[in-house]
Amino acid sequence: MRQEELKQFIADIEPLNLEVAKQMETYLDGLTKPVGSLGKLEQLMIQLAGVQGTMDIKTKPCATVIMCSDNGVCDQGVSSCPQEVTATVTYNFTRGITGVNKLSQFAGSDIHIVDIGVKADFKHPLIHNRKIAYGTQDMSIQSAMTYEQAMEAIEVGIEETNKLIENGYEIFGTGEMGIGNTTTSAAITAALLKLDVEEVTGKGSGAKDQVFNSKINAIKKAFQVNQPDPNDPIDVLAKVGGYDLAGLVGVYLAAAHGKKVVVIDGFIAAAAALVAYKLCPTVKDYMVASHLSKEVGMQKLLMEIGLEPHLNLEMRLGEGSGCPILFNLIEMAKYTLLGMGTFEDAGVDKSNYMHIWK
Template sequence: MHPIVDHIQPVDRDAGEATRRYLDTLTKPPGSLGSLEDLAVQLSTISGELKPNVAPPAVIVFAADHGVAAEGVSAFPQAVTAQMVANFASGGAAINVFARQIGAQVEIMDVGVASPLTLPGVTLTKLRQGTANMVVEDAMQLDQAIAAIDVGVAAVDRAKRAGAKCLIVGEMGIANTTASSAMLAVLTGQAVASVVGAGTGINPQQQAHKVAVIERAIAARNADPQAPLEVLSKLGGLEIAAMTGAYLAAAAQRLPAIVDGFIATVAALTACRLCPAVRGYLIFGHRSQEPGHDVALKALEAKPLLDMGMRLGEGSGAALAFPLLQAATAMVAEMATFTDAGVSDKASP
């Protein structure tokens, strides 16, 4: 178990109930703003405040490579990971565009890119040059997985010190849907074929090959489904471990974390398996087109805010969902009560 787990408290249900009661005094029929009201209540349970604030948000993107890319499981070569990190650093990726739109600070972290990187705007915390090929050997050693979790924890600490009130965690890593699918299949007991999708855009033949590669890796690694750190180290990725650490740290710091798509949700599931109390701090931004995402969401009993047919990663879907959190907090902070507005809160007989 990771020591940060000792610092995670359950969310404040009493604060949520107080917000729920307050929402019913606002100038609207009770419950008429639907899921936005549930979101406001959850944000209150996270912060312990009646009128929480979620701005400014922080975006943290973790990048790492995967040895299993050697098995030909992705439509893109491994070099694309480093090329996209350079794109993030220069502000040209989708996540940069959406982060600017919501006024988010952005940190790009190299936690295990295979190529040497020295780029302004990239935090170098490289633990190794990508994971090993999980078909042949464990993706990483247990101490490396824990070190990657620590990278995520430290990134959240920096964001909090810089004033962040909400976290958006993203990733980049060619073949990381393969690692995530392997982890999810083991953690949930689902058949590999039911959790594997097209990833970056592979064809049906390549998808069948990807399923076979993952099945071989799962059989060879023999990870214990009841030991999430073992599953993470044997089958996961350095960026997935860092994301897991970020979700643990968000809970420890009582910050809402908007979970992105498939890979992010597998990291979130890992964090929740390590510490179930983390679940209350997670808000699920969108439903990915990856079939495994539905499996992961079901395992977490999660209902995403958006469903836009996206499957990019990077934290992009989570960033698009952030304005809904802003709307929920503004509703509580700015709407008039029936008493304030001089409006009757009684229905006509």
């Protein structure tokens, strides 16, 4: 995808339909409950109505797109897990035994596995081979990828999401697998928010102090070597990001372009969401933050985008694990709010209660 094509794709993303969103809000205010008393459940329905441009909201089927890739910065000892775990877990997604598998099975949602840069080859029909390279370069020595590779990875995310939209999927989640990607996510967050590395870098999958210090040092070296430009989100993505993150940027953009809600998982998915938001602020209209990850930079990311997490479960698994939980919450909101009776149904004069139920 050329830059001009991406700019046009972004320019075609429309804001949500405020007229239909207001219609939904008015309808919800007429239900037999205090106005706004179901809080974020009501907000979800209002957002969905505005996104889909209809009161006849569709919440099924749902799919979490899982971008899988390795990161060259692992050579700097930034993770307690060996890099081979990326390939192992990517394959295990096909076996139905991972956290996101079980949560998705419970929620009745699907996963869509994309190999966008794993340092291994797979021959499995459930793993979509869109490999750009066998992992990124070590960002502490050189740019993690070229600008062109970052653009290609965004295009992969767009294309894979568009395929799912064509197949009738209504709501999307964002997942990832890639040892070392809390390091790349912290780097992107620090660069785009112009914050000190220490403010946004956590211990990821349980890193000990020595590994954690290596993580901090690797990001600082990457900034010195590459000088990422905070005014160019793709430059930041290319220099200190990863293929998995770039692919997720494409998922966010394509979901918004196709007028579909897209759920953010944790810190890594939120870092990709920040890049998408910096490229196109309108994308925020289509985003839903699932939970508040325990990673230290998560809250700063969501505050910058202007989103609040719906849950705080002290989760830090990744994989897209927060998304099926939110799919369930969305389904519950729809079942409840579009199934409740109105004041008219209940034979109650709403005006008699407004002084109490404000």
